[in-house]
Amino acid sequence: MKSTVEQLSPTRVRINVEVPFDELKPSFDRAYRKLGQQVRIPGFRQGKVPARVLESRIGRAPVLDEVVNETIPAKYLEAVNAGEVRALGRPDIEVTRLEDGDLLAFTAEVDVRPEITVPAFGELSVTVDEVETTEAEVDTQLDQLRARFGTLHGVQRPAKSGDFVVIDLSATVDGAEVEEARTTGLSYEIGSDQLVEGIDEALIGATAGETRTFTTKLVAGEFVGRDAEVEVVVDTVKERELPDLDDDFAQLASEFDTLDELRADLRTRLGQVNRMQQGVQARDKVLDALLEATEVPLPDAVVTAEVESRKHDAVHVFEHDQERFDTWLADKGQTTEEFDAELRSAAERAVKTQLVLDAIADAEKVQVADAEFSERIIYQAQRMGISPEDYVQRAQQAGQLGAIFAEIRRGKALASVVRQAVVTDTAGAAVSLEELFGTGQDTATVSEQASAEQATEQK
Numbered sequence: 001m002k003s004t005v006e007q008l009s010p011t012r013v014r015i016n017v018e019v020p021f022d023e024l025k026p027s028f029d030r031a032y033r034k035l036g037q038q039v040r041i042p043g044f045r046q047g048k049v050p051a052r053v054l055e056s057r058i059g060r061a062p063v064l065d066e067v068v069n070e071t072i073p074a075k076y077l078e079a080v081n082a083g084e085v086r087a088l089g090r091p092d093i094e095v096t097r098l099e100d101g102d103l104l105a106f107t108a109e110v111d112v113r114p115e116i117t118v119p120a121f122g123e124l125s126v127t128v129d130e131v132e133t134t135e136a137e138v139d140t141q142l143d144q145l146r147a148r149f150g151t152l153h154g155v156q157r158p159a160k161s162g163d164f165v166v167i168d169l170s171a172t173v174d175g176a177e178v179e180e181a182r183t184t185g186l187s188y189e190i191g192s193d194q195l196v197e198g199i200d201e202a203l204i205g206a207t208a209g210e211t212r213t214f215t216t217k218l219v220a221g222e223f224v225g226r227d228a229e230v231e232v233v234v235d236t237v238k239e240r241e242l243p244d245l246d247d248d249f250a251q252l253a254s255e256f257d258t259l260d261e262l263r264a265d266l267r268t269r270l271g272q273v274n275r276m277q278q279g280v281q282a283r284d285k286v287l288d289a290l291l292e293a294t295e296v297p298l299p300d301a302v303v304t305a306e307v308e309s310r311k312h313d314a315v316h317v318f319e320h321d322q323e324r325f326d327t328w329l330a331d332k333g334q335t336t337e338e339f340d341a342e343l344r345s346a347a348e349r350a351v352k353t354q355l356v357l358d359a360i361a362d363a364e365k366v367q368v369a370d371a372e373f374s375e376r377i378i379y380q381a382q383r384m385g386i387s388p389e390d391y392v393q394r395a396q397q398a399g400q401l402g403a404i405f406a407e408i409r410r411g412k413a414l415a416s417v418v419r420q421a422v423v424t425d426t427a428g429a430a431v432s433l434e435e436l437f438g439t440g441q442d443t444a445t446v447s448e449q450a451s452a453e454q455a456t457e458q459k
Helices: 025-038 051-058 061-082 135-148 199-203 247-253 259-292 300-316 322-331 336-363 370-384 388-397 401-420 446-457
Strands: 002-009 012-020 087-099 103-112 125-128 151-154 164-173 183-189 211-217 227-241 422-425
Touching: 002 061, 012 061, 025 051, 025 061, 051 061, 061 087, 061 103, 087 300, 103 300, 125 259, 135 247, 135 259, 199 211, 199 227, 247 259, 259 336, 259 401, 259 422, 300 322, 300 336, 322 336, 336 401, 370 388, 370 401, 388 401
Parallel strands: 125 422
Antiparallel strands: 002 012, 012 103, 087 103, 151 227, 164 183, 164 227, 211 227
């Protein structure tokens, strides 16, 4: 086989391949066996028909078609490897010559990773918010903890925000009942904003035994994006009585003996959470600075595929009913053109992020250990609420294991950039990011592993 590579643009190449027929004998043998299984010829067992007899019955063309269809994918991959082509996506293949007994020639045009020059990471400089843990934050945490240990008591008064109600729900759209919206005996905290929009306002002021109705827009199910008439029946109204905030409560709710010790522990934990949030802000800002400072020619076909994938996901929620999707956009005050422009911008950023982080991972020879891969699998499985084994099986069926591996690698590459960038807070103090990204000597943390995925999902 002979192959050459032509650079059509910074992001696309044409591979020219010529394969002499003497290299195709194994493919011809397999073609005869396969076609022989499909043809019954008197005097010959199925699959044992001699080649010349088979061709006399079905002709030469079907044999050549089978050989060409089998040969091209294998020879394309061979040419890609020989030319060290960093291909992206599927190639556009065209057979240019087919001279029976002599030569098979074809071309394959495919997008490739462009050459990328990244800036010195130490020259990237960002400013993040200063970490400050206030007593008000500690008080909020204490109130949430008290709520967990509160007791509910029935009351004979109109419901208010913070009360718990037991309700029955039903909904209709243009007179048709929404089956998935029907429920009875549901306990709900008014003001928690955990059900459909408008229910909190409808429940405030209601008493036990009262029925309230309101209109809301459904966000899922068969009638997604449609206005629904919701009926809510209040069975009971309960208020929550919180325990006193004292040393007895500290002993009830924690391992500490005094309220002061509990407050100190909450303050420490909040400080850790705030520093983690600061680290996430630093990661996002460093990525923004990296992308801003890096020129990347984007492969058109890859961007288009990303756009189509995102558009498919958006319309899928509406069961691919374009009219319902357009109505939803109109309700948001957004035109189709504006939506498409936002979608393309997000897709271009995602592709650029992947290309830049892949280039960094290649340059720094980033490796992914088995433990890191397993940790990511467990992390993703927990997010989906399934077992790691089920998650792996689903990922295998969807052909996503390679993508998971690539995201871990990109996350480690991004973590490496963040470690080397100059990060200060608004007070001018240097920010340590070890809690989020480690020291750079250990294996990737879950936060690192999620970094690239979260970054490329940003819109």
